[in-house]
Amino acid sequence: MRLSLLDRSRTRRGQAESAALEHSVLRAIAAEQQGYHRFWVAEHHAVPGIASGSPAVLLSAIGARTARIRLGSGGVMLPNHRPLVVAEQFRMLEALYPGRIDLGLGRSLGFTAPVREALGRRRTTPEEFAEEITAVREHLEGTAALTARPGDAGEVPLFVLATGSGLDTAAALGLPVVVGGPVLLSDEIEDRLAAYRRAFRPHRGSAPTVVLSADVLVADTDAEARELALPEVWAIVRSRETGEFPPLEDVAGIRARDIGDRERSRLEHGLENMWAGSERTITERVGRLLERTGADELLVSGSTTDREALAESDHRVSALLG
Structure with missing residues (x-):
């Protein structure tokens, strides 16, 4: 099973937002050294x-600081862009960093109504999403x-990000x-993936390929790993x-807050759904999921x-699952 890493350039309270971008670059450099297959x-x-x-x-920027690891998007939200522009951007990346570029495509719109209005796109149907993916692929x-330029750039593999109907589209x-x-946490995951594999219509010799995406944090104990997960889960709750x-807060600040019953319930629920634990806990949980899904990559x-602490967790994950 291949092991890859997705970084969201998370900001931190009290730190410059631009520092998150430099951290993404440094995290990619470390991921390459640790043997991760992709960095998205x-x-x-x-x-x-x-x-x-x-x-x-x-x-x-990451390509200029790395040499081997595959680089990609998790993902480009296609409703926000014209297919030709997306194809041109990733053809340029492939020309600059040959044989290393992936293109993951999703259909989510902006996080809030003002953002969606600023982006100027209405909600996209699954059918429209499929048409736009096809247009990107034809350009590539x-x-x-x-012809998207540079015309002599190599192949750019496409991936579909699926939280629902995306499985059918893929x-x-x-x-x-x-x-x-x-979808990953649902009881229907096996049936949904089986349906994807049955309905798969090969394109140029392609075969069904399943990549599972999950938040994973490893520490010495389950309790310590839950503390690592707390800032991200708290941001989701807020x-x-x-x-x-919001930006990530430090654990001590979150613990010092007067948290209401509803927020506390959501916080505990979120922590239960995070893949945060000791090496034994994560090994067992990942093993069960892979057995259920037959996934090709995590x-x-x-x-x-x-x-x-995040860098140490990344290192432990690579040693444990890579």
């Missing part, structure tokens, strides 16, 4: 807790009416699928209350306020 970055617009709004720009493969188009979020996804993510 995300796209979020006008979110206080996330510094990266342009995967292509960040990937270019050189079969569209226009199967119909013969593309690999990245599964995370609620976003449900305020409508704004794309791990994870954030915490303490950058050194």
